[in-house]
Amino acid sequence: MSGSNIKSRYMTQKAAIALLATAVLLVVVPIILIIIYMIANGYSSLSWDFLTQAPAQAGKTGGILPAIIGTIYLMLGTIIFALPVGVTAGIYLSEYARNNWVTRLVNMAILNLAGVPSIVFGLFGLGVFVMTFNLGMSLIAASLTLASQALAMTITTSREAITAVPKEYREGSLAIGVSRWQTIRYVVLPQASPGILTGAILAMSRAAGETAPIIVVGAAFLVGGLPGSPFDRFMALPYHLYTVSAHIPGMPADIKWGVALVLIAMVLFFNILVTMVRFESRKR
């Protein structure tokens, strides 16, 4: 009786572990397959020239340098606008806002902001930044548009990271006559910065991959040269990938995969950076 009971429990345990392992495989295997498939198909297009030259013949030859640079500018532009606003809002929401219906409404709005389709942000950017603010179809309008979209993430991660700082630290500081703002500035923010940074870099890598909104506010398929000012139009990897895949007849397959590979590599690079930042901060 008790023997079979133990045996059945043992079987249940084995089954549960098998189920969990299968779930992990289901997640990991497709990712690995995608990456292998991209490398296998795109590897042959990669070369120094591909990374350092401008496209020629509608992208069939030449390189993708302007798109790489454009995407880097976009990522930087996004974070320059989204991080300060995100951190400030995060500080306000976690440290100062009272828990009343206004705050709950704001938190709800931020949650919903994260769910708004990116093309809607594109239209918002076109209406507000391109037309109303008269920034034109430009790098800066696109950065602001992507920053609006990234806000939901930077605010949420900042707020969570700040809230997670133990109250003992705050009390220790306040109890020796340090003001509330100084406490936030010198005790809370240093503690919260790894979390804030993680959110910021994730927001950046998401901005790197956005296609729909930037088409509406200034990305172009072919631009002569690199953007010289924030008010220039620009190229970007995801839009370049979209065009060479869908709109240019006779495009060699390895070029499409090569563009995708470069984009993924950039995003991956930033994600590895996040992991390293986290690791470094945990060592302290």
Added chain:
Amino acid sequence: MNIADLVNEKNTGLPPKNAPVDGKLRLEQVNLYYGSFRAVKDLSLDIDTCSITAIIGPSGCGKSSMLRLFNRMNDLIASARVEGLVEFDGVDIYQAGVDVVELRKRVGMVFQKPNPFPMSIYDNVAFGPRRHGIRNKRALDEIVEKSLVQAALWDEVKDKLDQSGLSISGGQQQRLCIARVLAVEPEVILMDEPCSALDPIATLKIEDLMRTLTSTYTIVIVTHNMQQAARVSDMTAFLMVDDDRSGTLVEYGATSEIFTNPKNQKTEDYITGRFG
């Protein structure tokens, strides 16, 4: 001298440092509410300059709430409300115009769980002075050394000031927290069960430290440990929960009196270990 004369020119709403007033801290008919719940009621007592006052009583009787009246730490709780008079050097610290930050500089606090900041030992002690505007490296060095000496920690950490404040033992961490408070040169030190997370030897070190500090500082300590109250304090306040769940002051007097000749039957029951 009236209160207006005592308020210093910086307009902090507080009296000048070490003003010549009888009684450093005073409570008069104080009630503290959290929302509609009255945590402590009708507290009245006087605390002398350069004395150690112990607040004892069973769990949940409002000892910590009472302690936090003196540096307005209850302000951090949105629903908290104070009625009655809480005086520091004869000035009502809950009246409009009192600079709470300045008050806490002069009425410092040490907590139950040692809470050094996750930074070096040096930076922990220098934290308060730096925030209060001292930038000079030599001046900071002096303050750090003096505070660590006062907190009886200097000899143990003088060779590793740049190590994390979290890397030392619990007892050392608590003395580091005391040094951090001493570095801003307060007049009063509030201690909220400072030894409850420490072993007996570390506890004795903190108690010795309190006895030395009492020559310059007024100390108020909340403790669960009655032997500790008997060992270190000059005065003892015994709190208990009343029928309506609010903490009340049952007896307040010289520690020697409270522990040898309590006037109230409840005090006697508590200190002889019949409950609590």
